[in-house]
Amino acid sequence: MHSRVLVLNASFEPLSVVPVRRAVALLLRNKAEVVEAAERALRSMSLSMEWPLVIRLVYYVRIGSLARPAPFTRRGVLLRDRSCQYCGGSADLTIDHVQPLSRGGASSWTNCVAACGPCNRRKANRLPAEAGMVLRHEPYQPRYLAFALVSANPAEEAWRKYLAS
Template sequence: MPTVAGAGPHHAPRGAMAQQVLVLNATYEPINVCSLQRAVVLVLKNKAEVLERAARRLRSATQTHAYPLVIRLVYFVRVPRHESRKISRRAVFARDGYECQYCGAAGHLTMDHVIPRSRGGRSSWDNVVTACAPCNLRKGDRLPAEIDMRPRTSPRPPRPDVFISVAAPRQPNAWRPYLGVQAPA
């Protein structure tokens, strides 16, 4: 496996292969985040091309390679619809902007079933919201209308970029054009 140029012939700096790389589908749609090591393997096997690279380079015993920041698959991959992607607390929190959907608090967050599971509610994107612990406790196993606590926004499947932000909370500037994020002013 290549090492980072300037890091010495035998060892990459600690965490160098833990670097995250944005993966785009053949259609330039962001679909995933992978490790630097996985990205290099995809590029070397001609399964992906490097679109954005860091200034530093990767070296093997005989070659020098680009240090990828963004890669694009050369073939189209069918990605599951966002509605069918697994629900996780981190994805629900990110979708809801890390705020309680009942009072707007940003601390002591939990996941709440709008229609409680004890009342037949499912664990689906359209039935779970972020709630602070006090609101979740106050709502208990009651329906929103019974306690007059309705979520501020209707629960829904998250946008695709939510999964990218959960996988990589800190995103390099090189990713911005591909995620539709505006540069800070």
């Protein structure tokens, strides 16, 4: 576990995902700093340091168009969320409009979340608060690069807030 590390630009935008060994090399050469670390320490014969989960480059790297917003798709919402945003289950995932379509809600990254069939049926034509349900995470608009990273890698909870920004 925690064998991969999220690399942020100096601006805190997500840039890439690298093996922990590569992240440590950047840290030791003072090219990056630790932003989030795991509870346990990383130890070897010559070294004891925090186990990095998220690091930030000291120097800004230009990423251009990859920082643009990713286009909305239903499949994208399922990839972004990976689990029901009401109960946390991962079976039978559907798309829930947080503000229902019939009440003016949009089909957008920030109004759609993954929800399992039972939660979707229970919420029905209501807002979460009306149904006594709470979203586990605010739905966010990913950028191209952040979306590519979150799609290609198992969701690491410590990464989430940086991919969402």
